[in-house]
Amino acid sequence: MVRGFNVRMTSFCPAFQKSLVIEPNKTVSVCCSDITRMLDTKLNDVDSLKDFFYNSEKYKEVRHASETVALKDFAPCVACHRSENGFWSEMDTFKTWRFPNNDPSEVSLKYFEVTTSNICKQSCVMCSPLYSSTHAKLAGKLGSISFMNDEDLKKVFEILPDITHLNLKGGEPFADQNNLKILNELYRVNNKMIEITIISNGNDISDKFKKCLSQFDPNVFDISFSLDGLGKLYEWQRGSPFDKSYDTINTFYEETRIPYSIQNTVTVYTWPTLLETYKEYCESFLGLRRVNSSNIVWDPSCMSPGLYPQNYIDEVVEKIMEFDDKYEGVYHVKSGLDKIKTERKPKVLKAYHNKTNKWNKIRKIKIEDVVPELSMI
Numbered sequence: 001m002v003r004g005f006n007v008r009m010t011s012f013c014p015a016f017q018k019s020l021v022i023e024p025n026k027t028v029s030v031c032c033s034d035i036t037r038m039l040d041t042k043l044n045d046v047d048s049l050k051d052f053f054y055n056s057e058k059y060k061e062v063r064h065a066s067e068t069v070a071l072k073d074f075a076p077c078v079a080c081h082r083s084e085n086g087f088w089s090e091m092d093t094f095k096t097w098r099f100p101n102n103d104p105s106e107v108s109l110k111y112f113e114v115t116t117s118n119i120c121k122q123s124c125v126m127c128s129p130l131y132s133s134t135h136a137k138l139a140g141k142l143g144s145i146s147f148m149n150d151e152d153l154k155k156v157f158e159i160l161p162d163i164t165h166l167n168l169k170g171g172e173p174f175a176d177q178n179n180l181k182i183l184n185e186l187y188r189v190n191n192k193m194i195e196i197t198i199i200s201n202g203n204d205i206s207d208k209f210k211k212c213l214s215q216f217d218p219n220v221f222d223i224s225f226s227l228d229g230l231g232k233l234y235e236w237q238r239g240s241p242f243d244k245s246y247d248t249i250n251t252f253y254e255e256t257r258i259p260y261s262i263q264n265t266v267t268v269y270t271w272p273t274l275l276e277t278y279k280e281y282c283e284s285f286l287g288l289r290r291v292n293s294s295n296i297v298w299d300p301s302c303m304s305p306g307l308y309p310q311n312y313i314d315e316v317v318e319k320i321m322e323f324d325d326k327y328e329g330v331y332h333v334k335s336g337l338d339k340i341k342t343e344r345k346p347k348v349l350k351a352y353h354n355k356t357n358k359w360n361k362i363r364k365i366k367i368e369d370v371v372p373e374l375s376m377i
């Protein structure tokens with residue numbers, strides 16, 4: 001209730017009543033799209049995550065603030081403002097997938113997202129040291145590799161019995177044994193999970209992880225492998241061979257029978273071959289449930305597909321819109337692509353050339369030879 005009015009105000013997003021997120025540097029957030037990290041708290045600052053979620057003044061203030069303004073006026077949620085222009089946002093995932101019947105008056109921690117470390121063998125060109133230890137090494141920041149200790153894990157274990165949705169992110173979740181501990185503990189203390197999301201690069205999944213996952217009902221999983229493009233394009237954008245991930249993912253499905261989706265990151269580099277990439281994925285990956293293209297790179301803007309001239313953007317979109325989603329389960333493959341508008345500011349174009357040259361040297365691949373359409377930029 002808002003004082004002085006006999007009306008109940010409700011938040012524009014269920015995350016404020018349901019969600020807690022721990023990011024790679026142990027920042028506590030409302031969600032992964034929380035741009036200003038509005039809770040302004042680190043894991044080390046709290047003794048109990050449960051207590052923080054329900055009783056802390058900080059979370060209460062943020063929750064209350066979200067009840068008094070509209071989404072468009074709430075600055076920390078700027079990434080979700082795009083939802084009002086037809087793009088898929090994290091808020092849409094909360095509203096339509098995770099909590100479609102949300103009762104806004106019920107504050108109950110049900111969604112927990114955790115990044116136990118930034119350990120990752122890949123160095124995707126659109127990523128950063130915060131999310132990848134290989135990036136950190138390339139940037140000469142060996143000391144910035146983040147890792148959860150036993151104290152941190154204890155705080156995580158405290159909330160596992162009550163949640164219904166767990167999301168493991170990285171780094172690469174399958175590269176950190178702490179995630180194995182979390183999953184085994186979850187299996188031990190919670191038999192009412194609705195969804196376990198794991199966002200992986202599909203590079204390497206050990207037998208221990210496969211055995212652990214096989215204990216659960218396969219239907220509880222929403223495993224998403226991030227793959228961008230094919231062959232050399234993949235290798236350039238992500239920094240590891242495509243065939244390794246291809247073999248790992250197909251073996252994973254053969255051994256666990258857990259279906260999964262592929263998240264294809266839409267960048268200036270993957271844009272020209274999006275359609276053939278979708279088709280190839282659908283034809284060659286076993287157990288693929290859906291291909292998703294909602295991850296359109298806006299930031300850094302120097303890697304955005306908006307760098308192409310509008311007529312070329314329209315040409316690609318037209319072909320994709322004609323694409324017949326005949327493969328079972330291929331879903332929202334087209335989300336937001338038709339809303340991309342050209343944006344070719346000189347400063348951003350210069351940054352594009354600098355970044356591209358830098359990664360050409362690191363990868364020892366000249367991406368312009370792989371993606372000739374880049375000559376339009």
Ligand code: SF4
Nearest residue numbers: 013031033077080091
């Ligand atoms: S509107 Fe978006 S940024 Fe804001 S809390 Fe919801 S999911 Fe997070």
